[in-house]
Amino acid sequence: MKKFENNKPYSQSSEENKEVIFKLINPLLSQSKRVLEIASGTGQHAVYFAEKMPFLSWQTSDLIESHSGIKQWINSVNLPNILPPLELNVSETQWPNTYYDGIFSANSFHIMSKQNVTDFFKNVSAILNEKAIVIIYGPFNYNGAYTSESNANFDIWLKNRNSQSGIKDFEWCDCLAQEAQLSLLEDIEMPMNNRILVWQKKI
């Protein structure tokens, strides 16, 4: 069930993981001027990262139903470098006509269908500047296996909710990334059986 705090949608996990994610993405994005976040969710990550990285502009996006919450979070801070959400369904919407130095998305691939993730990689390459990076946070499987019992249980829960959802295989994502002219830069273990995967656009 959706949680609220001070009338804003609230994600406990975003509060818990934002700092550890920030510490890793800050150096990766240090040369970036424009970042697009896919599936911004509540908007909590966006306001936290935009405040911590004033040197870049943070473009939020999500399905239309998440927009009012993201706008509430944006309006609760006074930051010049965070942009109101674009409507972006990775499979159905026209992607922006803008080039970005970085793409960030957290906890989205396991919610999306395999077709959505395929479409993400098909579309993302066209909006990346040279050497731009793509950062994906969340749970992944390796060699067809879960990395923990809790991820296995989480996957069952996800699939019971929506048969199209589920934890994706790292190797499958990396193949899609390579087809999109992206090279794997880093694969970092994170708390709670999550990973941060970082790809860079080939020159």
Ligand SMILES: C[S@@+](CC[C@H](N)C(=O)[O-])C[C@H]1O[C@@H](n2cnc3c(N)ncnc32)[C@H](O)[C@@H]1O
């Ligand atoms: C579990 S939430 C994660 C939100 C946020 N990034 C976070 O870490 O808390 C998954 C998000 O994926 C978005 N989403 C699902 N399907 C999508 C699609 N096809 N295109 C873009 N976003 C999608 C949902 O609207 C939701 O905001």
